[in-house]
Amino acid sequence: MAARLNWLRAAVLGANDGIVSTAGVVVGVAGATSDKAAIMIAGIAALVAGAISMAAGEYVSVSTQRDSERSMLRLERRELREDPEGELEELTQLYQVKGISRPLAEQVARELTDHDALGAHAEAELGIDPDDLTNPWHAAWASMVAFTVGALLPLLTITFSPANLRTWVTVFSVTLALALTGWTSARFGRSPRPRAMARTVTGGVLAMGVTYLIGALVGTGLG
Structure with a gap:
């Protein structure tokens, strides 16, 4: 909407x-x-x-906006590949900041990462949906x-x-x-x-x- x-x-x-x-x-x-x-x-x-x-x-x-989004997604992929535990902790803290308790934040972060690591981190950290980038032609x-x-x-x-x-x-x-x-x-x-x-x-x-x-x-x- x-x-x-x-x-x-x-x-x-x-x-x-x-x-x-x-x-x-x-x-x-x-x-x-x-x-x-x-x-x-x-x-x-x-x-x-x-x-x-x-x-x-x-x-x-x-x-230009889409190029920036792709660049940030490339960086996020590299960080997930090189430091998965650090990224998991970062995602957990992001959910804690939103008011979720530490144990539940850890559970949510881990389950989302297991399901779609890039999608979970891109949405929470960058506000980007990797499957729905802006289309300049539209x-x-x-x-x-x-x-x-x-x-x-x-x-x-x-x-x-x-x-x-x-x-x-x-x-x-x-x-x-x-x-x-x-x-x-x-x-x-x-x-x-x-x-x-x-x-x-x-x-x-x-x-x-x-x-x-x-x-x-x-x-x-x-x-």
Whole structure:
């Protein structure tokens, strides 16, 4: 359940990044020009570049984490091979720290070691399941899909809204979407929802406001 919640939170945050970054780009371009094709091209470029960047970044990050996990497991295997009694004592003490009496801790440590020494020590000492290491490809695809889904909202909204209302409609829809992602992330994290929603919405609105202002200034200057 904890792993599923972590994936859900990552997906929500990825969607949030897609919404904010793409909205900032399309609103900024809309501030510089009313050309629908230019706005759409900029939005598509932002979506593709952002999705690839998110996937690549997540792949590198999770691959590094998995390499670290494998390195720690190799070290644990060597210690179990070279000093099994010392490792057994270490595992016993870990269970004692958790509140188990010495005789029962010894029994638990010995039985778990006899059943699966590496699994028992990796879980208790490192918090790692040797049979369920993090998968960088899963993380990369999840981030790419979440970012793309989030980015589609501002892209489609500003593309298909009436020319005289496209910016306001986009800002409104993005604000609602950010409020939803803020509420959802707070729910997963069991944190105060109004505060999370306010942070998310404020950041997104600020990004759109700044990029629109820059687009308007640049568009006026070039014009």
